Amino acid sequence: MKRNEYRPPIVAEILLKFLAKHEDEISLIGDFEEEFVCYWQNSGSFKARLWYWMNTFNSIPKFTKHALRRGFTMLKNYFKIAGRNLVRHKGISLINLSGLSIGMACCILILLYLQYELSYEKFNKNSENIYRLCVEFNGSPIPVTGPSFGPAIENDYPEVVKAVRIYPMSTMAPRVPVKYDNRQFYEENIYYADDSVFEVFTFEMISGDPADALTRSNTIVITKTSAEKYFGEIDPLGKILKLNTNEYTVTGVIEDVKLNSHLKFDMLCSFQTLYDQRGYDQMGSWQTALDYYTYIMLSEDADQMELENKLPGLIEKNMNTETNSTGISVRLFLQPLESIHLHSKMKYEISANSDITYIYIFSVIALFVLLIACINFMNLATARASVRAKEVGLRKVMGAYRQSLIRQFIGESIVFSVFAIVLALLIVKLSLPVFTSITGTDLSIDYDSMPWLIPGLLFISLIAGVAAGSYPAFFLSGFQPVKIIKGSIYGNKKGVNFRSLLVVIQFSISIALITGTSIIYKQLNFMKTKNPGFEKEHVIVLPLTDRSVIRSLDMLKEEFKSFSGITEVSASLKSPGEEPGAFYYIPEGISGDKPVLMQYINVDDEYIKTMDISILAGRSFSNEMRTDAYSSVIINETAAKSLGWVGTTGNYEGCIGKTIRGMGGVREVIGVISDFHLQSVHKAIVPLFVDYIPGYYNTLSLKVNPEGLPNTINSLRKKWKEVVPGSPFDFHFLDESYDKQFRADEKLSEIFSYFSILAIFIACLGLFGMAAFSAEQRVKEIGIRKVLGAASKGIIFLIGRDMMKLILISNAAAWPIVYFASSYWLKSFAYHTDIEPQTFIYSSLLVFLIGIITISYQSIKAASADPVESLKKE
Amino acid sequence: MKLLTKTEEILLLAIWKLNDEAYGVKVREKVMDMTGKLFTYGNLYCTLDQLTGKGFVMKYKGEPTPERGGRAKTFYKLSEKGLTALQEAFEINQSVWDGVSLYSFTRN
Structure with missing residues (x-):
């Protein structure tokens, strides 16, 4: 058969x-x-x-x-044997375990951070149905609309359940003095909002009626923290808060706004207040400035695309044809609320957003760190496995099946890696406070909201365990027992090559991270030290938020000028570093259907002198020339060039006398100033329109003498109290506020450097272990060499040589990757440093040095060992 | 000494009855003959493994046969301990069932 x-x-x-x-x-x-x-x-x-x-x-x-x-x-048996191994090789086990658990902890932290970043706005019950109404204005998208857009879209389209308009008070003044009784503070985050804000967004109200809280004029809802700040133990409901000179009745207290929200506010004033302040005419108009953020909630079954296609109707109906004839194209579009934090990079965002690129970068780092740690684990396990070859041989002689040997090795390393996970969770728990303060988030390990965490970790440990155990499991168990016991498996070339490859991968990653960090630092330094084109040192900025202050501005200026410590005084609408407005202008020689977008600042006659901005042609504003105010303008170099007024000669004189038509009427160009960075060097310098409208100011800039600064500030304060007793004295230094713009990059570089230090640390742990191991294996060889007269120097070299070779190879592998990645990153900056070969060489040298220090302990120990002792062994 | 489970008892008896012919297929058939129930192979092998572990049965390899795709049979045989266990089980069964007849459980 x-x-x-x-x-x-x-x-x-x-x-x-x-x-x-x-x-x-x-x-x-x-x-x-x-x-x-x-x-x-x-x-x-x-x-x-x-x-x-x-x-x-x-x-x-x-x-x-x-x-x-x-x-x-x-399993009990694996535990026992794993435990014995752990105790017998304390040093290497400790290195192995700590490396793996630190790597895992790192990975968990990054995952937590990523989860947090991806959780933005999710706390809103309807987050999936909420959209921000944005405008594409001549092709450039902005997240703001006019005040009449919200109500119109809610009325005209049945699928829009609710619309809410939000208007940050900071649009008018960056800081607002808020007063209750004798407690007075400056507040930065106050919004006006429609009463529907509580229907659309999920802000939990502690006391007060959400349906009624913001319906009337001059009502305000505050967060729990600000309630405590102003009212302490007193019940704030019904109390009067004074913002500037306006009085608001507190009608509600809400829980503090979650940090993972792009709306960041401490107080909400009723939108009705704006109607009363500005009049229905202005608020109902379609021609006002686009300053309002409009959010709409769609019904469950509505479709974003469908509604978007209908939106041009809204424009046609309401914006008159006159606007269309100027050639300005306006298109409305919807932006999902959840995508704002990571995907929106428009001008005039309500608060600074993150970037999906950072999410990718961090994911890659997390993966790398974990990879390094796992490689370490594998490497040491593999190295140790050849010591255990005898054990394997003996087991085979006694009749162990290959399968059971495989199970033993893999099981053992899984037990080990699960142990590392427990340690990692402990490390995360301990380091979380530090991490949250660096990243400015409120992370916590919440197992309920992350059901994938524990299974995920177990999966990782399983993979790491299997990977680490697989070499001894499959490779060693396949040998003939006689060969193993005879010892002919020692010095096996294949194993060494495999381990070398792992070390090279590890160090390539470390070198890449370190070089990356230094390039980020260099760029940051470049941005900070790049001459912004104006004098940012020794300038004190005083916010002018109060109308009474503006009324007495001239007097204040005169008084301050007489101080010995103060050299220049000038007022302006905004100070550098603050987001300037931008408007469309029609310069002379340019047809009406091709308006030019220019940034707008308003200054007084002394601003250009105070800021030390150089004049290329013409003159600065003067208060003696009666025609200057309201009818003249100064433009910057970029504007002059982009308007085609300069030509090839580079002579700016030709610009003088030309006219520019804008919202405020026609202005005559009286001067051209050199380019300066009104905003950080992330952004390219764009055409600038410098206006001179006396009294339309929000900040006062004082150039001070650095000597005797405390005295100057004291006398400033005294004078301020004397002239405008009602308003608080508040100041900051221009360089500080200007440098705030680099905060996101600083954060990135900080986190990057932490993780690259960790990566190199873990890699060095591995190197240390490998060196220890290789010294241990060659203890006899070294003994004999010494007996035969080898010098210690030679032996140190012997141990270090192989390791150093690997680090050198890693350099070659890491460089091209870093080069391409960092040039891609640098492209996101309008102005950036060059990638210099020195950066690569220095960071490679650093890693090399760290590597030498790491293995030197082992090699010196091996070299100075008594040969008699080492030869006597066994 | 712990009591034998019913499954163990039946398997031991089947092996004993089969004498030199006790291997997987035959044991399963015998159990079927005796009880009218068919054990799954899982049940069979796991219980046999337990019995081997406890030392009630010993196993030895037979010659490979062509109808099994050239695979050898594993024969099972009762050990001294297994025989004693069966003896005990018999006595216990007798005393447990003493004074009971088939008609005792019918209701009138």
């Missing part, structure tokens, strides 16, 4: 093989086949196959139960 005639289902057979205990496998399958053949002969192939499958399946439960019971005993 040929076997081929009756072929059992192969998959079922494999399944059986898998189920049965190794020693019973053959007889079990034999039994199956015997009955199977019998069936086939009696009832045909189909029934026979069916029988085979049925019987395989109904055997599964029992076998599984049995295997589990057996597995548990095995």
Whole structure:
């Protein structure tokens, strides 16, 4: 009888093989086949196959139960052996375990951070149905609309359930003095909002009625923290808060706004107040400045695209044709609320957003750090495995199956990595406070909101464990026992090559991270030290938020000018670093359908002198020339060039006398100033329109003498109290506020440097372990060399040589990757440093040095060991 | 000494009755003859493994046969301990069932 005639289902057979205990496998399958053949002969192939499958399946439960019971005993054994190994090789085990757990902790922290970043706005119950109404204005998208857009879209389109308009008070003045009783502070985050804000967004109200809180004029809802700040123990409901000179009744207290929201506010004033202040005419107009953020909530079944396609109707209906004839194109579009934080990079964002690129960068770092740690783990396990070769040989001689050896090794390393996970969670717990303060987030390990965390970690540990255990498991267990015991497996070339490859990968990653960090630092330094084109040192900025202050501005200026410590005084609408407005202008010689977008600042006659901005042509504003105010303008170099007024000669004189038409009427160009960075060097300098409208100011800039600064400030304060007693004295230094713009980059570089330090630390742990191991293995060789007269120097070199070679190779692998990645990153800056070869060489040298220090301990120890002792061993 | 489970008892008896012929397929058939119930192979092998572990049965390899795809049979045989266990089980069964007849459980 040929076997081929009756072929059992192969998959079922494999399944059986898998189920049965190794020693019973053959007889079990034999039994199956015997009955199977019998069936086939009696009832045909189909029934026979069916029988085979049925019987395989109904055997599964029992076998599984049995295997589990057996597995548990095995696990106990793995624990015991893993424990013994841990104790016997304390040093290496410690290195291994700490490396792996730090790597895992790092990875968990980054994952937490990523989860946090991705959780933005999710606390809103309807977050998926909320959109921000944005405008594409001549092709450039902005997130702001006019005040009439919100109500119109809510009325005209049934799928829009609610619209809410938000208007940050900071649009008018960056800081507002808020007063209750004798407590007065400056507040930066106050919004006007429609009463529907509580319907659209989920802000939990502690006291007050959300439906009614913001319906009336001059009402205000405050957060819990600000309630405590102003009212302490007193119930704030019904109390009067004074913002500037306006009085607001507190009608509600809400929980503090979650940090993972792009709306960041401490107080909400009723939108009705704006109507009362500005009049219905202005608020209902479609021609006002676009300053309002409009959010709409769609009904469950509404479609974003469908609504977007209908929106041009809204423009046609309301914006008159006159606007269209100027060639300004306006298109409305919707931006999902959840995508704002990571995907929106428009001008005039309500608060600074993050960037999805950072999410990618951090994911990659997390992966790298974990990879380094796992490689370490594998590497040391592999290195140690050859020591255990004898154990393997002996086990095989005693009749151990290869399968059980594989199970033992893999099981052992899994136990080890699970232990590392426990440690990692502990490290995360301890380091979380530090991490949250660096990243400015409120992270916590919340197992309920992250059901994937524990299974994910176990999965990682399983992978790491299997990967680490696989080399000894599959490689060693396959050897002939005689060979192993004889010792001919020592110095196995294949194992060494494999380990070398791992070390190279590790160090390539470390070098890449360190070089990356130094490039980020360099760029940051470049941005900070780049001459902004104006004098930012020794300038004190005083916010002019109060109308009473502006009224007495001239007097204040005169008084301050007389101080000995103050050299220049000037007023302006905004100070550098603050987001300037931008408007469309129609310069002379340019047709009406091609307006030019220019940034707008308003200054007084002394601003250009105070800021030390150089004049290329013409003159600065003067208060003696009566025609200057309201009718003249100064433009910057870029504007002059982009308007085509300069030509190839580079002579700016030609610009003088030309006119520019804008919202405020026609202005004559009286001067051209050199370019300066009104905003950080992230952004390219754009055409600038410098206006001179006396009294339209929000800040006062004082150039001070650095000597005797405390005295100057004291006398400033005294004078301020004297002239405008009602308003608080508040100041900051221009360089500080200007440098705030680099905060996001500083954060990035800080986090980057932490993780690259960690990466190199873990890699060095691995290197240290490897050096220790290789010294231990060659202890006899070193002993004999010493007996034969080798110098310590030579032996140190002997140990270090191989390791150093690997680090050198890693350099070559890391450089191109870093080069491409960092040039991509630098492209996101309008002005950036060059990538210099020195950066690469220095960071490689650094890693090399760290590597030498790491292995020197081991090699010196090996070299100075007494050869008699080492040769006597065994 | 712990009592044998019913499954163990039946398997031991089947092996004993089969004498030199006790391997997987035959044991399963015997159990079927005796009880009218068909054990799954899972149940069979796991219980046999337990019995081997406890030392009630010993196993030895037979010659490979062609109808099994050239695979050897594993034969089972009772050990001294297994025989004693069966003896005990018999006595216990007798005393447990003493004074009970098939009709004792019928309701009138």
